[in-house]
Structure formats: structure tokens, C-alpha cells
Amino acid sequence: MAIFIIVPMFLVIFFAFTDKSGSFSLENIMQVGQYSNVFLRSIWLGAIATFVCLLIGYPLAYIIAHCKARRQNVMIMLVMLPMWMNFLLRTYAWMTLLEDNGLINNFLAAIGLGRLPLINTPGAVVLGMVYNYVPYMILPIYSVLTKIDNSVIEAAQDLGADGKRVFLKVVFPISMPGVISGITMVFVPAVSTFIISKMLGGGANLLIGDLIDMQFLGSAYNPNLGSAISLVLMVLILICMGIMNQFDDGEKATGGIMI
Template identity: 85%
Template sequence: MKAKSAAAPYIVWMVIFIIVPMLLVVIFAFTDKSGSFTLKNIEEVGQYSNVFLRSIWLGAIATAICLLLGYPLAGIISRISPRRQSVIIMLVMLPMWMNFLLRTYAWMTLLEDNGIINNVLAFFGLGRLHLINTQGAVVLGMVYNYIPYMILPIYSVLTKIDKKVVEAAQDLGANRVKVFSKVIFPMSMPGVISGVTMVFVPAVSTFIISKMLGGGANLMIGDLIDMQFLGSAYNPNLGSAISLVLMVLILICMGIMNQFDDGENNEGGIMV
């Protein structure tokens, strides 16, 4: 009874800020401006398939880069002394203490045609590059802003791996490659799955980064939804339909990712 009473505030919070907003999205998605039931909004989402594909593609690239950069860094952090771990983790989280918009503005200053990077290149006679308003700039912005969400869960799992398991694999004749592929990586899969999910979901639905670093030529789902609710093309019904389709796609992607976690990773790795 006490447990139910303690959970009551959380349940109320979920109902007000999660369930009710989602129900409103569903209602708006299947109604027109007069409030009548319609499937027209869902049908119109199909004309933005290229935007969905672009968003998923760029989000997947950003997630892959975050994994390739974040996993080795998380591994290095997990092996150093606890005092140094605290310092490095603080440095990883430090950019997150700054306003998201300011961080993106900073990258605009770095990447613009007369920005710091191009001025440095011109100083050394290497010529200027067009970096701003490109898909590469959008991916770079997403990697910079979301990589802490990849590092932290992987780091938290790697620090819990018992060193005796790794030593046992080495005693059985496994080299470094096999120790990593058969022991460490399988045991760290829960952290990898959490990191991929935490990066991919905001990357696919981002709109500030794509708007400021990608320009109008790199429209993403978040920009499209923003236009329907706050832009000149005000149409909350279509915006809700796009949001609903996006939620379904994200749930499908999360379901696929969860298939890689068979529940055995917490038991230990596989030694061959």
C-alpha cells in the first residue's frame, strides 16, 4: 500500500505530461480543422518521405560516428584511476551545461565561409572550404551535441565488468581481439544499446541543428514539424500526423535494437 502511495505522484506526472499529450497528438492526427475524423493527414505524410529518409540516414550516420568515437573513449575512461575518471567525465559533460542553442551558434562561427576554420586554412594557404549549410555540418553538430549520451551509458557498463573475467579469458589463451569481441563487447551491449537509442532518437527528430547548420536545403523531420506548428504553414493536424508517424518509426527502431539484447549480457561474455 505504501509503495502505491509513493508511486502516485509519478503516475499523475505520467498522465499529465506523457499520456495526455500523446492522446492529443493522436486526436489531432486523425481529425481535420473542424474536428471531424479523417485519414487525409496521414496520407499527406507520404509526400514528405524524402525528409523522413534524410532524417533517418543522417541520424544513423551521427549515431554510428558517436559509437565509433564514444566506445573507445568510454573504454579508456573506465581503465584509469577513479579520481581521473571523475575529471574526464566532468569534461565530457561540461558542454551539456551550456545552452544547446549557444553551442550550435558556436559551430556556426567555426564553420561559416569566413569563420575560424576557413581563416586558419586560408592562413596556411590551403584554401577555403564550404562547410556551413551542408549535411556534413548537420552530422557534425549532432555528433558534438549527442556524443555524451553515447559515452556515459557505455562507460557505466564497462566499469562494472569484473577484471577477473577478462583475466580468465586471457589465461584460456584468448588474444586482445578475442577478449574484446567475445567478452568485453558482449558484456557491454546493454550500454551500447542504451547509447544508440539515446543518440538516434534525438538525432532523427532534431530541428535546431539542421536549421542553423544545414540551411534550408537540409530539411529534417523536426524542421517539418516545427513549420506546421510555428511556421507560416500553420497546420497542427498535419504536424501531429507527422509526429505520430515519427513516433511509430522510432518505436520500430527501438524494437529492432532491443533484439540485440537477449538478456544474457548481464551474466557475462562468451569465451571461445
């Protein structure tokens, strides 16, 4: 932990509060404010991607959790299968599909619907985020749903609850720890990504990860400003995680639920 967490954190903080000569300075932190639109765009697109992942991931996790054990293993393997391929190659694949002369637009042109501007759009960035991060939403929710005792559901049904009420009052509250974990595991990498926005969003959809990448590896080399931006992003993510943790009540996973 000291090597891989504390030392890098110390270096980020040190560079964020110093200038190029190594003297203490708040100028880097003050300059972060001029990139507020990039922060807002990153949080907005990351939140949309997280919401879409939840809409897709929860029903799929619910279906998998209620399959037979042998089928569950097969379906989980299919969910994880794309993750066995390199992240960069998966994103390149979507570029091939979405570009102006890609497979999707060629198909639309062939059936007479015309070509659509799919690549280099915010929608393409969100699509890339969802595709790459939806397994991180499915797996924690699935792991919680599989642990729900059937006797709890049967007890709710014996008390007169229909299917909808059982789900809203019993299943969903018990699965909240998995939902919170999934939201965290998707939102954090989505809001700080840079390769997806660079490849699928083009220069018009600059995200905070791209901005940090430019400060360290681009022509505008400025590690002090890059560290300040990273530090502010880290604080924002911690605040978001703290807010989400307020909705996670561990007692619901083991205690009784009022129907």
C-alpha cells in the same frame, strides 16, 4: 505520467486523425507520404551521426573505464562539461567556426589552402549532432564497462585468449546493453532534431523536426498535419528501437561467455 505522457499523446493522436473542423479524417496521414524524402534524409543523417558517435564514444568510454578512479572522475566531468552550456549556444559556436568567414575557413585561407563550403551542408548537420549527442553514447557504455569484473578478463586470458579475442568475445558482448542504450539515446534525438539542421544545414537540409516545427510555428500553420507527421515519426522510432532491442540480450551481462 497521465499529465505529461498520456494526455499529450492523446492530443497528438486526436489532431492527427481529425481535420480543422474536428471531424474524423485520414487526409493528414495520407499527406505524410509526400514528405518521404524528408523522413529518409532524417533517418540517414541520424544513423550516420549515431555511427560516428559509436566510433568515437566506445573507445573513449573504454579508455576512461580503465583509468584510475580519480582520473575517471575528471574525464567524465570533461565529457559532460559542454552539456552545462545552453544547447543553442553550443550550436551557435559551431556556426561561428564553420561559416564562410569563420575561424576554420580563415585559418585555411591564411595557410593558402582556400576556403571550403562547410556551413549549410549535410556534413555540418552531422557534425552538430555528433558534438551535441556524443556524451549520451559515452556515459551508458562507460557505466557498463566499469562494472565488468577483472576476474572475468583474467579467466579469459588464463584460457589462452589474446587481447583482441578477450575484447571481441568477452568485453564487447558484456557491454552490449550500454551500446544499445547509447545508440537509442543518440538516434532518437538526432533523427527528430530541428534546431541543428536549421542553424547548420540551412534550408537545403530540411529534416523531419524542421517540418514539424513549420506546421506548428511557421507560416504554414497546420497542427493537424504536424500531429500526423509526429505520429508517423513516433511509430518509426519505436520500430527502430524494437529492432535494436533484439540485439540486447540481458543474460550476456551476467552469464558466461564461450571463448
